[in-house]
Amino acid sequence: MSTTDALEASLAQSQRAVWTYGVLGARLDDPRPDDSFASQRRDRDDLLAALDARGTTPPAPPASYELDVPSDLAAARRLAQQLERDCAEAAAALVRVTSGDERRLAVRLLQRAALRAVAWDAEPRPFPGLDRPDAG
Amino acid sequence: MIVGTGALVLAGGAVYAAERAGVLDDAVRATGVVPVPQPDRGDERRLATVRTTLSGVLAAAEAQDSPAVAALVRQQLDALGGADAAATAPVPRLQVALQDAADRVESACLGAVSPDLAQVLASASAGLLQARSLA
Secondary structure, three states: OOHHHHHHHHHHHHHHHHHHHHHHHHHOOOOHHHHHHHHHHHHHHHHHHHHHHOOOOOOOOOOOOOOOOOOOHHHHHHHHHHHHHHHHHHHHHHHHOOOHHHHHHHHHHHHHHHHHHHHOOOOOOOOOOOOOOOOO | OOOOOHHHHHHHHHHHHHHHHHHHHHHHHHOOOOOOOOOOHHHHHHHHHHHHHHHHHHHHHHHOOOHHHHHHHHHHHHHOOOOOOOOOOOOOOHHHHHHHHHHHHHHHHHHOOOHHHHHHHHHHHHHHHHHOOOO
């Protein structure tokens, strides 16, 4: 995977998360969707800046995403944890193909996804982004 | 309880095994066989530094009766080749130890030559930040 491809893959995950947290924020009486929304927007903007620095214009995000809207807080929590796992995995893949400032960004993205996951009550893990809870 | 890191332990073990393989190269060359490329010397130092750092966090977690943090850090150490028995640094407060360790592991990641090592260290750094919620 090229660095540009990995940046775009991370961006796609972040764009999906921004959209989803926007939906959750409108439905939940809980501060976490708004906090995660703001944090994911920062990630998205950092990734757009990194791609811009490479002279790359990424494809526009879809207008909407398929979503089973959570019916309660527990379902929202599971959805948020899944979003952050996906973001962490994309960031871990980005680390492999970057150096310098781009790797620094990839590490930050991975750390932020890991912290957002914990904010949504995910269990801390030794290697976020590399170890699926349902793996081996 | 933390489960499901089997695949990763293998990956981390491979990093450690590759590091150890470096000491065998002279013997391999003597047989006329071209050895596999050695890991970067700087990466070997980075991995050793990370093991020492994590060993310090493990000591802090055990001294401050935080078994959940100790279990998480022990899994990280297992994947990276084991604890450093020589770690004898003073034990700081656990929250401080975790933040400092995350910063050090991140720094090692940023300098790593091997993509495998960089990825594992980035993830370990994120895991240490998560572990602050357990301390």
